[in-house]
Amino acid sequence: MSTRIAFLKGHGTENDFVIVPDPENAIDLPPAAVAALCDRRAGIGGDGLLHVVRSAAHPEARHMAAEAEWFMDYRNGDGSVAEMCGNGVRVFARYLQHAGYATEGDLTVATRGGVKTVHLAKDGDVTVGMGRAAFPEGEVTVSVGERSWPARNVNMGNPHAVAFVDDLAHAGTLYDAPPFSPASVYPDGVNVEFVVDRGPAHVAMRVHERGSGETRSCGTGACAVAVAAARRDGVDPAATGTPATYTVDVPGGRLVITELPDGQIEMTGPAVIVAEGEIDAEWLAGAVR
Numbered sequence: 128m129s130t131r132i133a134f135l136k137g138h139g140t141e142n143d144f145v146i147v148p149d150p151e152n153a154i155d156l157p158p159a160a161v162a163a164l165c166d167r168r169a170g171i172g173g174d175g176l177l178h179v180v181r182s183a184a185h186p187e188a189r190h191m192a193a194e195a196e197w198f199m200d201y202r203n204g205d206g207s208v209a210e211m212c213g214n215g216v217r218v219f220a221r222y223l224q225h226a227g228y229a230t231e232g233d234l235t236v237a238t239r240g241g242v243k244t245v246h247l248a249k250d251g252d253v254t255v256g257m258g259r260a261a262f263p264e265g266e267v268t269v270s271v272g273e274r275s276w277p278a279r280n281v282n283m284g285n286p287h288a289v290a291f292v293d294d295l296a297h298a299g300t301l302y303d304a305p306p307f308s309p310a311s312v313y314p315d316g317v318n319v320e321f322v323v324d325r326g327p328a329h330v331a332m333r334v335h336e337r338g339s340g341e342t343r344s345c346g347t348g349a350c351a352v353a354v355a356a357a358r359r360d361g362v363d364p365a366a367t368g369t370p371a372t373y374t375v376d377v378p379g380g381r382l383v384i385t386e387l388p389d390g391q392i393e394m395t396g397p398a399v400i401v402a403e404g405e406i407d408a409e410w411l412a413g414a415v416r
């Protein structure tokens with residue numbers, strides 16, 4: 128009988144993940160293995176993969192082990208590595224609770240974007256402290272077909288280009304990454320958000336994610352959109368000393384983003400575990416060959 132690898136499946140506002148618990152970092156997950164697992168037809172299916180490893184057991188996270196016991200080794204659906212995943216870290220925390228490693232309340236999670244504090248609330252929502260947004264200089268132009276828009280550069284640990292549009296349908300099918308220029312601004316690619324207004328401090332977005340394609344939600348993207356919308360609206364909590372809360376609707380649900388006067392951003396939304404099972408290790412090895 129071949130070896131089995133445990134997995135779970137979870138999502139946060141329908142941004143979905145294959146979860147591979149591997150406390151001692153014993154499972155080899157090269158990019159081809161991640162892409163095979165995230166394949167929606169031949170694999171389990173997911174926008175990305177959450178490799179759950181003890182910080183002390185991972186070379187990229189050892190330096191954070193004193194602050195956070197667990198490291199979110201996040202991968203995009205194509206197998207590429209990303210610095211941060213906002214929905215992923217909320218689902219990661221939900222998994223730790225599900226597995227008995229965490230209880231309601233606060234816990235810390237190490238990520239490539241630093242240590243994040245996550246709050247598991249009684250009502251089932253999960254809030255994460257996402258850190259501060261950075262606004263790299265300049266703008267890029269994002270295009271879909273004949274249309275193009277200026278997009279604000281926002282860094283949430285990972286890169287985002289936020290374009291305000293008249294109609295989310297103008298983003299088209301988003302089967303392919305929208306071209307942006309100058310291309311030299313994002314040599315490693317960028318997550319692109321298309322945003323419309325829904326009401327005061329309330330927007331809706333679609334996103335094309337680097338390494339995953341169009342997804343039904345992106346947590347870092349929703350934070351980038353909220354702060355870009357706030358600045359566009361002339362709202363800056365650092366200047367007024369008043370927190371600003373924006374509601375961001377995504378195709379998979381709703382996220383609530385608050386920017387505090389010190390620039391720290393908190394994101395709240397649901398995170399659920401929907402299934403668990405076993406991967407045939409021989410199949411996975413074959414997918415990599």
Ligand SMILES: N[C@@H](CCC[C@H](N)C(=O)O)C(=O)O
Nearest residue numbers: 209212213214285345346347
């Ligand atoms: N879906 C994530 C973002 C995942 C990483 C992104 N695709 C990238 O390459 O930067 C989120 O919820 O933040």
